[in-house]
Amino acid sequence: MRTTKDQTIFISLIVVIVSLAISLVIFFFCSRLPAKDEVNEMPPSDVVQAAVEGLRPLLESVPDEDIVNYGFSSKEELSQATVGEPFRIYTITPDKIMHYTEEIELTSLISPTSLWIFPVLCRSEVRTLLTVDFVNGEPKAVAIGSSGLARQLALVKSKWPRSDGYDYKFIRIYQANADFVLLLKNGVVKITPLDSAALILKLKKTAQGVYELYNPSEIIPKLIPIVRQALY
Secondary structure, eight states: OOOHHHHHHHHHHHHHHHHHHHHHHHHHHHHTSOOHHHHSOOOOHHHHHHHHHHHHHHHHTSOGGGGGGGTOSSHHHHHTOEEOOOEEEEEOOHHHHHTOOTTSOGGGTOEEEEEEEEEEEETTEEEEEEEEEEETTEEEEEEEEOHHHHHHHHHHHHHSOGGGTOEEEEEEEGGGTEEEEEEEETTEEEEEEOHHHHHHHTOOOOTTSSOOOBOHHHHHHHHHHHHHHHHO
């Protein structure tokens, strides 16, 4: 028959074992999740300042006959334009694509570039994109345009809003001329193609004008032969 002392030791051992098991589960789960600020990255203040200060000169450089191609209907609308929440452009290098396996987390493959794209807004509607890059070590607004891409990004954010718990990263695979948005919610990583990627992957839009959410393992392997062909 166990003594009271033996029972106390036995219970203590059980508590220690259970605590260790819980700690291991928590550690494993958390180690597989990217940090919140790694997904929803905020732009540095000097990048935002460059976008704000560069917006007006770039808009004023647009010829009158081309205004409609930038998503605006008049000079008056140009004067009302502001910049919205940007995306940093991330990429995946060819070697990481070529060696991809299903066990590899997509968030571990992506690398930041120096580019940020800001939606240009007018009357709360996304019209086009402003690009900020680093020139001689300083951020500078370098281009404006890509109204089609701007609308696609707006649709993605409308379909899967931050208010529902989604975070985003914009991914550009340069060797495939393909753009994607990575979406993260509750630790689950999904990817949706934009028009450039859907074209080469032969994917169709849903009735809402966006593409489906895919597991990375459904998309990345299909890019391998495309990237290989571009390289060789």
